[in-house]
Amino acid sequence: MDTLIFLLIVLTFVAMWRGKHRAAGVLFVLALIAMLFLFRHHATDTLPISL
Amino acid sequence: MTAFRAILAMFCILAVCGVLLGAFGAQLKGDMPCPLCILQRMAMLLCVAGPAWLLARSWKREVDAIDYAQCYGASIIAALAGATMSGRQVLIHIAPGDPGYGEPMLGMHLYSWAFVVFATVILVSGLHMLALPRRTERLPFAGASRVVVGLAVAIAALNMVAVFFEEGFHAVLPDNPTEYRLLDDLGIHREAAPPAESETPTP
Numbered sequence: 001m002d003t004l005i006f007l008l009i010v011l012t013f014v015a016m017w018r019g020k021h022r023a024a025g026v027l028f029v030l031a032l033i034a035m036l037f038l039f040r041h042h043a044t045d046t047l048p049i050s051l
Numbered sequence: 052m053t054a055f056r057a058i059l060a061m062f063c064i065l066a067v068c069g070v071l072l073g074a075f076g077a078q079l080k081g082d083m084p085c086p087l088c089i090l091q092r093m094a095m096l097l098c099v100a101g102p103a104w105l106l107a108r109s110w111k112r113e114v115d116a117i118d119y120a121q122c123y124g125a126s127i128i129a130a131l132a133g134a135t136m137s138g139r140q141v142l143i144h145i146a147p148g149d150p151g152y153g154e155p156m157l158g159m160h161l162y163s164w165a166f167v168v169f170a171t172v173i174l175v176s177g178l179h180m181l182a183l184p185r186r187t188e189r190l191p192f193a194g195a196s197r198v199v200v201g202l203a204v205a206i207a208a209l210n211m212v213a214v215f216f217e218e219g220f221h222a223v224l225p226d227n228p229t230e231y232r233l234l235d236d237l238g239i240h241r242e243a244a245p246p247a248e249s250e251t252p253t254p
Contacts, residue, residue: 002089002218006211009096013204016100016107028100028125032132035093039136041223042086 005034052182056119057109057190060102061199063126063175067099070168071206074161078213082153086224087140089214091165094133096207098172101126103200109190110197116183123176130176134169137162 015024105122219232
């Protein structure tokens with residue numbers, strides 16, 4: 001999953017470079033959401049904390 | 052002022068890329084990044100995407116205050132996410148006597164530096180928004196900005212390859228990575244890593 005998120009980030013940059021700004025925005029948001037889901041996994045499942 | 056804004060955008064990208072290259076150098080020296088470290092690298096690259104996006108827009112047309120606000124707003128959102136992750140990792144190791152994860156660099160661990168970077172990105176983006184242009188403008192230094200954005204793309208691709216080697220064909224990274232799992236997945240056996248000590252620090 002980490003590799004896929006990095007792939008999303010690379011594609012975001014490529015879309016920016018090619019002038020596909022709407023696609024870049026969508027990819028940026030997808031990468032951000034995927035990153036937060038992965039953080040939630042690591043924060044709650046494998047390294048539990050209590051707030 | 053237009054030139055200053057272009058230079059500041061390029062400086063933001065170069066500064067964060069420098070930190071990412073430093074972290075990559077530590078990885079090459081054997082300091083394997085933990086899952087939270089990898090997440091912070093992702094957040095740093097998304098922080099870089101803001102000013103890179105602004106520069107990319109300026110290659111084809113003039114940019115205005117809306118472009119600045121959208122691009123630096125994206126950076127602030129990514130920096131908030133990254134600060135949450137690095138702040139959590141700082142809190143894991145905040146107890147007195149905890150050795151922390153990995154080797155300190157210039158007196159602080161990488162995740163503490165990451166928190167400083169994210170706080171700085173938020174501060175600089177906020178300051179940048181205080182000086183928004185009142186009319187459209189074409190940013191100078193298009194050639195230099197292409198080189199700088201290209202460097203960011205190269206670093207993102209480099210990190211993608213490194214993480215693929217570390218993760219292999221598994222869904223997520225292990226909590227305490229000690230080897231590149233792709234080599235095991237492909238049947239390329241290396242010398243076994245020494246057994247983990249009983250008090251291996253958690254990431």
